[in-house]
Amino acid sequence: EADIYQTPRYLVIGTGKKITLECSQTMGHDKMYWYQQDPGMELHLIHYSYGVNSTEKGDLSSESTVSRIRTEHFPLTLESARPSHTSQYLCASSDRDRVLGNSPLHFGNGTRLTVT
Amino acid sequence: RKEVEQDPGPFNVPEGATVAFNCTYSNSASQSFFWYRQDCRKEPKLLMSVYSSGNEDGRFTAQLNRASQYISLLIRDSKLSDSATYLCVVNLLYSSASKIIFGSGTRLSIRP
Numbered sequence: 001e002a003d004i005y006q007t008p009r010y011l012v013i014g015t016g017k018k019i020t021l022e023c024s025q026t027m028g029h030d031k032m033y034w035y036q037q038d039p040g041m042e043l044h045l046i047h048y049s050y051g052v053n054s055t056e057k058g059d060l061s062s063e064s065t066v067s068r069i070r071t072e073h074f075p076l077t078l079e080s081a082r083p084s085h086t087s088q089y090l091c092a093s094s095d096r097d098r099v100l101g102n103s104p105l106h107f108g109n110g111t112r113l114t115v116t
Numbered sequence: 117r118k119e120v121e122q123d124p125g126p127f128n129v130p131e132g133a134t135v136a137f138n139c140t141y142s143n144s145a146s147q148s149f150f151w152y153r154q155d156c157r158k159e160p161k162l163l164m165s166v167y168s169s170g171n172e173d174g175r176f177t178a179q180l181n182r183a184s185q186y187i188s189l190l191i192r193d194s195k196l197s198d199s200a201t202y203l204c205v206v207n208l209l210y211s212s213a214s215k216i217i218f219g220s221g222t223r224l225s226i227r228p
Binding site for chain 2: 033042043088094106107
């Protein structure tokens with residue numbers, strides 16, 4: 001089972017601040033993802049990576065950026081936080097499966113961001 | 117039309133009842149299928165994969181119907197702790213890429 005960690009668990013920050021949400025996994029998974037989810041709403045993919053130095057934007061447009069310098073680390077950065085960024089951010093990883101294309105996603109426990 | 121569709125519910129059933137959810141998908145390139153469970157304000161957690169022949173894990177049974185392009189989840193003898201949102205997940209496999217699509221979820225509430 002994947003071990004995937006997100007920090008911080010909760011973050012309350014003022015408008016205009018730069019923030020970085022951390023995500024690390026210890027299973028050597030190639031693929032990593034960032035999802036955004038508002039309470040009671042569906043998941044939206046905002047970024048994904050299929051390996052080191054590979055990053056792509058997801059289905060939902062986001063002002064955030066990501067980097068993948070190491071396999072285990074996939075941080076998400078907001079250069080200037082705004083109240084509209086208030087949401088839960090979920091990081092996930094999966095292994096590459098030659099037959100299925102993707103093994104199941106394993107999620108971190110999320111970062112709940114509030115921008116005041 | 118969404119690529120993966122679920123009845124949003126909520127399903128409100130008494131403890132001990134049997135409840136079933138369906139999930140339909142539109143893309144025939146869909147290769148693998150999963151059910152996830154998400155508790156309120158928590159991350160989604162894998163409940164079970166769905167295999168072509170159908171599979172069972174305790175009180176949970178998953179079925180796949182490729183001809184009609186739907187998957188189902190059956191919960192028998194439901195418990196209060198089964199109250200959650202159940203997410204259907206479809207993995208599309210193309211020649212050079214793959215894509216994971218989440219349904220919007222079905223809310224289940226088990227009452228005493």
